[in-house]
Amino acid sequence: MLHVAVCGAGAFGRNHIRIYRDLEQQGAAASLAVPVRLAAIVESDPSRSQALHQELNVPVFTSIEDLLEARAQGQIIVDAVSVCVPTSQHAAVAAPLLEAGIDVLIEKPIAATREEAAALVALAAKNQRIVQVGHLExxxxxxxxxxxxxxxxxxxxxxxxxxxxxxxxxxxxxxxxxxxxxxxxxxxxxxxxxxxxxxxxxxxxxxxxxxxxxxxxxxxxxxxxxxxxxxxxxxxxxxxxxxxxxxxxxxxxxxxxxxxxxxxxxxxxxxxxxxxxxxxxxxxxxxxxxxxxxGEPLRLEIISFLESVSTRQTPRVSAEDGQAALDxxxxxxxxxxxxxxxxxxxxxxxxxxxxx
Structure with missing residues (x-):
């Protein structure tokens, strides 16, 4: 089973949460090679995080550091994360996830600067992690x-x-x-x-x-x-x-x-x-x-990401693709x-x- 988390529960993040939960509830009917479970959410807004916890009954953390600490302590399992925070925060959120050995789906653009994008590409290669960029079309x-x-x-x-x-x-x-x-x-x-x-x-x-x-x-x-x-x-x-x-x-x-x-x-x-x-x-x-x-493009994108995570195959939209589009x-x-x-x-x- 792949345990996934969503970082950022704004407009984009809520859609990622919806699809992950739908794929989890569908089970084998979702036609995934490996079952998926929505394991956690990261949302810094207190009122929004509390509402999400009550609605979905999953752990909700206020920072990426808290998520990684809980994972290190064995309190949760996280294999992959959708990064749905504002563009200016993409690198700051994705980098520690990659360092921790977690695969990431980063909403477009991959980062705010060329330097940040290059750093994420290098981290993915160094840690042998999957990075897919959310170029939805x-x-x-x-x-x-x-x-x-x-x-x-x-x-x-x-x-x-x-x-x-x-x-x-x-x-x-x-x-x-x-x-x-x-x-x-x-x-x-x-x-x-x-x-x-x-x-x-x-x-x-x-x-x-x-x-x-x-x-x-x-x-x-x-x-x-x-x-x-x-x-x-x-x-x-x-x-x-x-x-x-x-x-x-x-x-x-x-x-x-x-x-x-x-x-x-x-x-x-x-x-x-x-x-x-x-x-x-x-x-x-x-x-x-x-x-x-x-078909719903975001659902197809997330399924493709999960297949890349489970098979370790290069994503359809790789980190290098995202880097080229950003450049x-x-x-x-x-x-x-x-x-x-x-x-x-x-x-x-x-x-x-x-x-x-």
């Missing part, structure tokens, strides 16, 4: 279904828009939202970044709330990213072009659309009749809707800051009343 069923369609993508368009909430304001929109798409595109482009241009503005917080980035890879692949947390609508889409194909993913709807151009060309050459597959689509283009098995995100933030200095964008800074 890798586990989106539409992304899983897309894998069979890949054929050398060369142009990406990613849009991630959200309405403003006071959540995650310890980081900017690049580290909060755009990093999901950065991770996906890095995993698909499989090429070093050659150049990038970025612009971003603070709107309602003291950090950048809306950003647009153009990234060029050494392979010649180009990607455009737009992220906003001050939108009036919610959009989570990725589109890309590859030889003879256009692929569109709607993360929220878990929907995948493929338009095949080569099939149209073949049909035209053979004299086959062609009609528009959908309104507005030129005659001869072939439309496909690959089957997508619906690109921080490079983008540096480019945004440089552009703001050149363009004199201080006048767009949010009023002091909105600053953290």
């Amino acid at each position: 890798r586990f989106n069923p539409a992304v899983a279904a897309m894998q069979d369609c890949l054929n050398g993508p060369m142009f990406f368009e990613a849009h991630r828009l959200s309405v403003f909430t006071p959540r995650a304001l310890d980081v900017d929109v690049v580290l909060d939202l755009m990093i999901h798409d950065l991770d996906i595109v890095l995993s698909l482009a499989k090429s070093p970044v050659r150049d990038l241009h970025a612009v971003g503005l603070p709107i309602l917080s003291g950090k950048v709330d809306i950003a647009n980035v153009r990234v060029e890879f050494e392979s010649g692949c180009v990607a455009n990213f737009t992220a906003s947390r001050v939108s009036t609508e919610r959009v989570r889409k990725l589109r890309f072009f590859q030889p003879h194909q256009y692929v569109s993913i709607d993360y929220a709807r878990q929907d995948l659309l493929v338009i095949d151009v080569s099939a149209a060309a073949t049909g035209a050459a053979a004299g086959a009749p062609s009609t528009p597959a959908i309104p507005g689509l030129p005659a001869g283009l072939a439309l496909q809707k690959p089957k997508v098995e619906p 690109l995100a921080l490079t983008i933030n540096e480019a945004i800051a440089e552009h703001a200095r050149r363009a004199g964008l201080d006048r767009f800074a949010s009023p002091a009343i909105f600053r953290n």
